[in-house]
Amino acid sequence: MNRRKLLSTIATLSLAAPFIAAPALAASKEEMVEILKVVDDRQKNQGDWRSVAYIEQKEKDKVAVVYEALVFRRSSDEKFMILFTKPKASQGQGYLRIDKNLWFYDPSVGKWERRTERERIGGTNSRRSDFDESRLAIEYDPEDNGEEKLGAYTAQVMTLKGKAGLDLAFPVIKLWVDKVTKNVLKRQEFALSGRLLRTSYYPKWQKIFSESRKADIYYPQEIRFYDEVEKANSTLILIKSVDLKPLEANVFTKAWLESKSR
Amino acid sequence: MDSLFLDFRIALLSLFEHRRRAFFLGAAIAAVTALLVLLNGLSNGIRQTLVDTATTLSTGHLNIGGFYKITSGTAGPVVTEYAKVRDIAVKALPEIAFTVERGRGWAKVVSDENAMQAGIGGIDIKNEGAFKQVLRISSGNIDDLAQPKTILIFKSQAEKLKVKVGDAITISAQTTRGTANTIDTRIVAIAEDVGLLSQWNVYVPNEALRALYQLREDVTGAVHIHLKPEFVNNLAPLAARLREALEKGGYRLMEPDPRAFWMKFESVTREDWTGQKLDVTTWEDELSFMMWTLNALNGLSFVLMVILIAIVVTGIMNTMWIAIRERTREIGTLRAIGMFRGGVVRMFLWESLLLGILGALSGAILGTLIAFALNAAKISVPLSVQLFLMTDTLKLAVAPGALVFAVVLISVVTALAALYPALRAARLKPVDAMSHFG
Numbered sequence: 001m002n003r004r005k006l007l008s009t010i011a012t013l014s015l016a017a018p019f020i021a022a023p024a025l026a027a028s029k030e031e032m033v034e035i036l037k038v039v040d041d042r043q044k045n046q047g048d049w050r051s052v053a054y055i056e057q058k059e060k061d062k063v064a065v066v067y068e069a070l071v072f073r074r075s076s077d078e079k080f081m082i083l084f085t086k087p088k089a090s091q092g093q094g095y096l097r098i099d100k101n102l103w104f105y106d107p108s109v110g111k112w113e114r115r116t117e118r119e120r121i122g123g124t125n126s127r128r129s130d131f132d133e134s135r136l137a138i139e140y141d142p143e144d145n146g147e148e149k150l151g152a153y154t155a156q157v158m159t160l161k162g163k164a165g166l167d168l169a170f171p172v173i174k175l176w177v178d179k180v181t182k183n184v185l186k187r188q189e190f191a192l193s194g195r196l197l198r199t200s201y202y203p204k205w206q207k208i209f210s211e212s213r214k215a216d217i218y219y220p221q222e223i224r225f226y227d228e229v230e231k232a233n234s235t236l237i238l239i240k241s242v243d244l245k246p247l248e249a250n251v252f253t254k255a256w257l258e259s260k261s262r
Numbered sequence: 263m264d265s266l267f268l269d270f271r272i273a274l275l276s277l278f279e280h281r282r283r284a285f286f287l288g289a290a291i292a293a294v295t296a297l298l299v300l301l302n303g304l305s306n307g308i309r310q311t312l313v314d315t316a317t318t319l320s321t322g323h324l325n326i327g328g329f330y331k332i333t334s335g336t337a338g339p340v341v342t343e344y345a346k347v348r349d350i351a352v353k354a355l356p357e358i359a360f361t362v363e364r365g366r367g368w369a370k371v372v373s374d375e376n377a378m379q380a381g382i383g384g385i386d387i388k389n390e391g392a393f394k395q396v397l398r399i400s401s402g403n404i405d406d407l408a409q410p411k412t413i414l415i416f417k418s419q420a421e422k423l424k425v426k427v428g429d430a431i432t433i434s435a436q437t438t439r440g441t442a443n444t445i446d447t448r449i450v451a452i453a454e455d456v457g458l459l460s461q462w463n464v465y466v467p468n469e470a471l472r473a474l475y476q477l478r479e480d481v482t483g484a485v486h487i488h489l490k491p492e493f494v495n496n497l498a499p500l501a502a503r504l505r506e507a508l509e510k511g512g513y514r515l516m517e518p519d520p521r522a523f524w525m526k527f528e529s530v531t532r533e534d535w536t537g538q539k540l541d542v543t544t545w546e547d548e549l550s551f552m553m554w555t556l557n558a559l560n561g562l563s564f565v566l567m568v569i570l571i572a573i574v575v576t577g578i579m580n581t582m583w584i585a586i587r588e589r590t591r592e593i594g595t596l597r598a599i600g601m602f603r604g605g606v607v608r609m610f611l612w613e614s615l616l617l618g619i620l621g622a623l624s625g626a627i628l629g630t631l632i633a634f635a636l637n638a639a640k641i642s643v644p645l646s647v648q649l650f651l652m653t654d655t656l657k658l659a660v661a662p663g664a665l666v667f668a669v670v671l672i673s674v675v676t677a678l679a680a681l682y683p684a685l686r687a688a689r690l691k692p693v694d695a696m697s698h699f700g
Contacts, residue, residue, distance in 0.1 A: 113531065116335060191434070192437065193473075195446075229432055
């Protein structure tokens with residue numbers, strides 16, 4: 001190839017580059033959305049859920065507190081409830097979502113309080129969404145950040161930005177998804193200001209057969225949250241005794257939670 | 263008239279005649295009056311300090327605050343389009359001296375070493391002359407609060423967070439829509455503690471607070487209304503007039519609730535409404551959580567006053583009984599030379615009233631002087647007491663009205679205490695009295 005021909009080829013390629021690259025980028029975003037949908041779908045039960053959650057909260061200069069709670073979910077109408085069983089001071093306290101409202105019940109005062117959905121559960125660094133079904137594809141728009149090695153795993157990294165009009169606890173999330181299994185490995189949540197607030201690790205995923213879905217579903221058996229503002233604080237969540245059998249119809253009611261609080 | 267003057271003269275001479283006893287009794291009355299004046303000065307001083315400090319740091323004499331609810335489950339302590347609200351207040355209340363706008367928030371304040379929950383006050387330091395006078399800055403420059411993303415904290419907070427002027431502090435909170443947000447601020451001033459309020463209040467420029475909560479320019483936390491001094495003691499009718507004016511202006515108002523704004527979050531969040539509702543509060547409402555200290559002090563003062571008066575009454579009656587016993591023959595002689603029973607009563611009443619007035623006046627002067635001396639000595643109060651007094655030194659405020667009250671009360675009580683012994687003396691028969699040996 002002579003010099004003139006080479007320059008002409010480079011010039012042609014340079015001019016064509018944006019047109020060639022554009023479909024590639026669009027495809028990449030769609031790919032990210034697809035990955036997110038798979039991440040959500042693998043955890044979707046399409047039925048009822050009952051599990052025991054152990055939440056350990058560690059704070060600087062304080063004794064670590066371990067909470068034990070029962071978590072109930074119903075996919076059909078996005079119902080959700082947490083009932084604390086330990087320690088004694090928190091026994092009987094509970095959160096119940098009815099429609100779009102999260103309610104908190106404290107048996108010591110016998111009153112229900114409306115709380116924001118983005119509230120810290122039991123004062124720990126966990127949120128309602130950490131115990132609920134994954135809705136990342138519904139709530140966020142993803143952006144490809146390439147691949148990254150996380151130990152032995154190759155992860156797809158993406159930045160998720162909250163969709164307009166939705167009230168989300170974290171407006172920006174950075175996600176590391178296992179390329180092979182599509183399980184979330186790591187997650188970082190940012191404030192509106194761009195400051196990193198929380199880093200989460202998902203070291204253990206467990207599968208369980210769902211009768212309602214007629215397929216295996218996956219759930220994180222262990223989640224570790226590290227507070228990035230108060231560096232010394234961390235939260236560990238262990239999810240055990242998962243049961244996907246249908247729950248009684250009256251479980252997601254204030255009366256039921258109150259009766260269990262007595 | 264002449265007989266009245268005569269009775270008064272006899273009483274005066276009698277006091278002089280028995281000057282030793284009169285002196286001791288007068289001294290006791292003076293001591294009790296001085297105690298009463300000091301007690302009242304202490305109670306009044308604490309109240310005055312509390313009002314002065316609190317109405318500068320965290321509340322106006324009256325406040326227009328309220329909540330804005332985007333959804334029925336999320337409440338933000340804000341007043342939207344506050345300039346309109348302020349204009350209505352200024353028009354409705356000619357008693358207003360000035361107003362200031364303060365941002366309100368509740369957030370986590372985090373340093374590299376520690377963290378704490380704190381009330382975030384948004385201020386515009388250029389318009390806050392009194393604020394600068396009330397706070398004593400231990401390090402830094404309070405005027406630097408005019409710079410963006412700066413913060414003023416208190417000494418005990420600086421110790422807890424292990425920070426100094428120039429260090430960075432992150433404030434973390436949820437916006438009114440519940441989204442996590444942070445701002446990084448630089449400490450420009452550390453103020454000396456001012457009691458309980460300095461345990462949980464920090465101050466940032468209004469712009470920083472708006473950035474944290476993603477609020478618009480025309481949004482503030484509350485309009486603090488400061489009244490001319492002559493109107494600060496009668497807030498209820500002014501608050502009622504303000505509420506009426508705001509309602510006429512088309513605003514929805516919350517039911518009167520004598521609690522601080524941060525104590526209302528729970529009930530407001532439970533209520534099923536959206537949009538803006540305004541709330542008119544007094545400084546006493548905003549400090550309701552610490553008003554018990556004033557009420558307890560007032561209660562204690564009352565109990566002590568009753569005890570002191572009981573002591574005066576017992577002392578006077580006892581002394582009068584002794585005087586009558588000693589002067590029975592004198593009474594008999596006065597009656598024999600033509601003094602009526604009423605004259606005898608008046609004579610003894612004049613005596614005790616004169617003694618009461620002289621003793622109470624001396625006591626009032628003594629109490630005032632002691633109060634001045636204690637104020638000049640700037641006596642430090644223990645830390646636990648500072649928390650409630652919102653000052654580090656003891657301050658006694660002796661009001662002229664309280665002085666007059668103490669003098670009149672003690673004088674009248676002294677005179678009344680002598681009434682019964684005087685009546686008994688008047689009932690003596692001249693013959694029996696003259697032949698009395700005791």
